[in-house]
Amino acid sequence: MTDKKEEPVCVVITSPEGVESEYAQDTVIPFGGKQFAVLVEVLDEKDGDKEPDILLARIDIGENGEPEYVPPSDEEYDAVADIYNAM
Template identity: 65%
Template structure:
């Protein structure tokens, strides 16, 4: 029996300058009763070989239960980064 592979989750992040960049959700790490997504940048052109950006985002839920990706606190970031590095 083959495993069914889930479709990748693509998140568009708007930077401080208003530019948008797409990220793919690599993994979700539970910590302190919350979930944190490790997001890896998607190159704009397939032939680009630049080092991907990796960011952490806390996954909150809006009133409809839909995921909302928000920056973690400094303490959350440090703890989740340590967990990710140990993986």
């Protein structure tokens, strides 16, 4: 039997200032009938010892059937962050 590694899901997030950063989906947490992704910033060598940013995003399905990563409400964020921290 061979071990098959899944390719990580990568997402490009654009900051309010227009700066794009790449994030890898670490885990997906179901909550309230919705899916929430924990996204970890992908760093390269030029970032040195910088700690990666971690984001929490709700996964909505867009009109074209593709997942869209959107900011959760404050209530969703607090509840899902508690679930993640308890993992």
